[in-house]
Amino acid sequence: MVESWSFLDTAESNFKPLVVIELAKGTKEETIEWFTKRIVDKKANGGAQLLIKPLVTENGVENIYLVGASHLRLLLGAEAVGLVKECSDNSMRTFTYSSRKTFKHYADDNHDFLTMAECQYIIKHELENLRAKDEKMIPGYPQAKLYPGKSIVRRLLTSGILVQIFPLHDREELKKLSHSWYGRVKIGYQPLDDIRCYFGETIALYFGFLEYFTFALIPMAVIGIPYYVFAWEDYDKYVMFATFNLLWSTVILEVWKRMCAILTYRWGTLLMKRQFEEPRPGFHGVLGINPVTGREEPMYSSIKRQLRIYLVSLPFVCLCLYFSLYVMMIYFDLEQWALDYHKENESNFSSLMLYVPSIIYAVVIEIMNLIYRYAAEFLTSWENHRLESSYQNHLILKVLVFNFLNCFASLFYIAFVMFDMKLLRQSLATLLITSQILNQFAESLLPYWLQKRYNRRMRKRMCSAKTDMDLSLAEQINMEKEMGTYLGTFDDYLELFLQFGYVSLFSCVYPLAAVFAVLNNITEIYSDALKMCRVYKRPFAEPTANIGVWQLAFETMSVISVVTNCILIGMSPEVDALFPDSKMDLVLTVALVEHLLLAIKFIMAFVIPDKPRDIQMKLAKLEFESLEALKQQVRAFQMQLHFLLIHH
């Protein structure tokens, strides 16, 4: 039996399942035996020293295994992944087993010292670090080659033997979390620390950013409302509004960095050392010696990759951009047609028809974004990047460029080629609102309904009317393994990024944009929370110290918005009227103001420190301590040496 291998698992009752492994149906017995043996084997023998149990249901043993670990194993794993926890003196320190007593809430019998998400992260890390020793292939599957140092789990995944690995939900915790998160209608902050404990830092940071961003938009929305209501369209008020928006958008992005530092310091990820990056699962190539690690592993020539990027991906992206512009021109034709129709037969119906082209265009944009997204993923994966970070950067770049053009090209065209402010306002409003509704629907509500229907069917099949809480473990696992997989925060950030574009790029034309953004984000918080808790499988926690490349993306957008807003203000008839004699002076003034604003932006970004003073102090203190510790070591060593020299 499987249990016999796991010597640490003395008491059957101790086993708490944390992670589920699903193997393909019909996986050979010898493969299962080898794999489970490797999982429970001692560290010294190259195993992961975890606990594993097959899931036994009424239908007998299915190819589903539950992975857990002893409390001690998890603590040692926490040290291996470099977890940072809070000490009794409220400072954050890297956890080590030997110093475990100095940590807050640590007790030998306190099994809640590590959160469940942390335990699952540790197990995932240990499983992924299970490396081939002298196996040449996966036993039973000669075509699935292995070589020393290759991650076994990754090879099993790519060869299809391993269907999926996912962490188990904790029904009770989830119920508590979902109640405090979205269960009751209330105005207040999200329980970010609880979210972080349950879903990990990356997801908690996304919700933190979403919440922060929504709050940050409120002043813009509040100021925007009277502009819309009283139709304040005179020059000086507009300039004030736009200037406020521009400086505000710089401030909020800078302040977010500080907020982010506060959050991630509290969560310990600000201090976590970066782990050495392994090649990503899909990476392939001929075996060679990695010059960095000295290990034998697949290598892929950088020149070949460059060729693929510049000769295939780049032209493809350009083609897509061209196609997007072509669709835009069709939209303008439609718009013209609707206008003509409205002029010919003026009626309520025809004035409604005016909005139809924009709505259709918004839907088409969303569909194009979706299709392009798949194409970009395929292409970037085909480019065969060695590291996940490099893959992500290329993917994000591709997607951002296309989405930016796809969403905003028509607005730029209307604003700076057609000079039609009325159409710009109408088009902006339709695009913004339609895309928000579509996104909310496609992203959360639709999957939720599908999931709900599926659950009902499942339960009917099981011929019982239990509530979620009463489900047996087997039933819970069977339900969860069919749930969709949450693919990361990419799409959620992208949505916010585009929204930020709608709000800031043409803010002085449509002050209500911020209001709609705020309303959308409030429901977004709820629907995203629902999505995380009820629609998707629980994702593995992923430690992170910041929102990464998105910070740069938002900052770039805010620079572009300075330029667009300055031009828009310069084009407004009110400003035009101020310079009756010379258009020249107008343009020069606008250019001067723009440069001034940009200069202020950069100086502000430079002057506002990225980390609050107290976090800086705490980091300095930690650095000082580690330097002191090193000095102590050197000093002790020197003394020892001198002692030896003198007595020699």
Added chain:
Amino acid sequence: MVESWSFLDTAESNFKPLVVIELAKGTKEETIEWFTKRIVDKKANGGAQLLIKPLVTENGVENIYLVGASHLRLLLGAEAVGLVKECSDNSMRTFTYSSRKTFKHYADDNHDFLTMAECQYIIKHELENLRAKDEKMIPGYPQAKLYPGKSIVRRLLTSGILVQIFPLHDREELKKLSHSWYGRVKIGYQPLDDIRCYFGETIALYFGFLEYFTFALIPMAVIGIPYYVFAWEDYDKYVMFATFNLLWSTVILEVWKRMCAILTYRWGTLLMKRQFEEPRPGFHGVLGINPVTGREEPMYSSIKRQLRIYLVSLPFVCLCLYFSLYVMMIYFDLEQWALDYHKENESNFSSLMLYVPSIIYAVVIEIMNLIYRYAAEFLTSWENHRLESSYQNHLILKVLVFNFLNCFASLFYIAFVMFDMKLLRQSLATLLITSQILNQFAESLLPYWLQKRYNRRMRKRMCSAKTDMDLSLAEQINMEKEMGTYLGTFDDYLELFLQFGYVSLFSCVYPLAAVFAVLNNITEIYSDALKMCRVYKRPFAEPTANIGVWQLAFETMSVISVVTNCILIGMSPEVDALFPDSKMDLVLTVALVEHLLLAIKFIMAFVIPDKPRDIQMKLAKLEFESLEALKQQVRAFQMQLHFLLIHH
């Protein structure tokens, strides 16, 4: 006697003097005794465990002491300061005594393993780290208070008991270095590695930058010459020249980062860990507990400092800027007067007179810069910054803003208010050339002559006609201690920064600027080399990994130059003629081109990696190794623990 304390100094002949300590005349005997005892005392007793000897001349014992150290002591010191040296396998590693055998050129009897500059840096570090234990004051000087952890040497310096500490020149090495550096007239690279061995990384990096910058200017100079000679003043050629200059200036700054990484990797400073920063010597305040270190030390409230900065320093700087503009207006009056004079009595003399106002103004600018420099130093020191880095940043900001305005305000005024391109060209040329001549003279040649005259007098007094090589140690020290102190690379970089401004800001008006800059820099290399080798005391080596804030300063200048050049091109009559119908189109085109250029600049800065690929690989390899070592440690520890648990 002093020698009796230094137990490591077994053989008298072993003592090699490295650093000179000059105490004030009439320092009390007990102070000297205490200080020298602390220097030779064992590490375990809180001493520095160095060797010290009084300098004995014919006139008896003067208050000059020579400090040295045993070979072993220096090796241990190298580990303490975190020196990075080359290993036998050509990789760079942090030196530790236990792994000493793996380093290139290491042998127990090879006393050249550490360069003399490194030895002197180690001794300086050890002396500065000599800290008070339970002394309440410097013995013999009750007013010179001490508290535990306070650096003794810094207190001795601030209380005037210690006149100076400086490293000794190595006459033989210096002669070799100066011969290969500037001794013979040759076209070729500077011996940067030798300079680094003798003067340390900061100075070698300055000379590396100076050389690199000169080479980088050559293409600009070569392209500029035909523009001047053939008076190519038509539109398209000018635009090409300016565009080339702008992109080129971005490229050279980005490529410098890579060059710098190559140099500092080879020198080991790229990998050196930053040491914890102690308060700067001049910092004072009431005793308090430092929240970072937990030590008792002087504290100064940040609010008080802010008040001093914003209520005193800022208004003062503004006043200086106003004064500088006032002087500029006087210059324009003078210019007008000279023009009128030339018109009235046209002669050779009067046309020469046309250059006089610019020359006078250039001299005045240099004088104002000099005076302001002192004021800025005084003010920044009065602001009482705790850290040297914060002091330096505030000083550099003050000086840069003033110098920028002082040097370039008149040019901006001529270009964008007076629109007088002829005067701009003339003024630019005069300012550039005059300031270069003045700088070379004031900075190197004048001190060199003074030094030479002083040396001659000294030698006459000593009644001997020895050459430099034959001087006794006492004579050498007596000569060196009277030499000026090199105050760091600040002024040298500032000079280059202003030169870069003259070359790039208005490059399309005066293409010859780059030619003059190249010529100046070639002589600058020689005169700076002369200055370092012959005029100043040898400075302590200072490890550094980059040129710090100057990189940012140069990059900012290159952004400003994009704006100025675009405007200048837009203003040129040739471009004007291209848009005969609409000035509006002209301005819009110029603005568009400017934004495009700026965008290209930022994308280029983003795309070009800061470190060359092979350096990145080497760094990744080191990181991987240290992570592996850590993992090994954790693994060994885990196995040990499991072993214990099993056998328990």
